[in-house]
Amino acid sequence: MIWRKSAKPGRYESVDGGTIKLGDAQASLTFRHHARARRMILRTDPKTGGAVVTLPPGTDYETARQFAQEREGWLLARLERTPKVVEFTDGASVPYLGTPHLICHKPDMRGTVVREHEILFISGRPEHLARRLRDWMKSEARREITQRAAAKAATLGKRHARITIRDTRSRWGSCSHSGSLNFSWRLIMAPDWVLDYVVAHEVAHLAELNHSPRFWAQVAQLSDDVERACDWLKRHGTKLHQYG
């Protein structure tokens, strides 16, 4: 057990409580002593993907552990909604077109990022690794999306204006009245057919600036997995925001 003393000893301190079982995995458990807490309070820690129990004075650890373990389902549901943050660091795993890739820092490598057999090798100084990888992901997203958008627009006999790649929280893509298309760079982490659907959706707006049956007929013409992709985005879309 590791003790971390707070500025005001005795009032507020965190204790490493080991791990608890969450689904098929073990997750970290932290106890927080709180001099003024009246009851046990359970929450999740998105940084660790574990559980934190706030303890009123006099609570023993076994009771607190049981309190957390009995609420396993609640913790899992909560963590599902606020997924663990995955930093772009050496040794972390990030998806690229839906396939997990290991981040491998290779300081002296030529070039910036090289993708090889589900490994992303990144050169340069460690403090630049996250930015380099994000920049690379953005350029990969631009490349994939631009190719697909051009081909799909041609299918509809339409032309799109500028394509912008952004870090949007609320939408995966959008299409303006002037025909410019915006996409989230995070789509490059989604499976191929999900990215393809989002491009199809926005390109179809070049023909129909609405969500009418006619619009959806255009989307179906441009993408094979419309329903499956919508479902994937609903279920897993927020997870794409946990990376980097």
Ligand SMILES: [Zn+2]
């Ligand atoms: Zn739309």
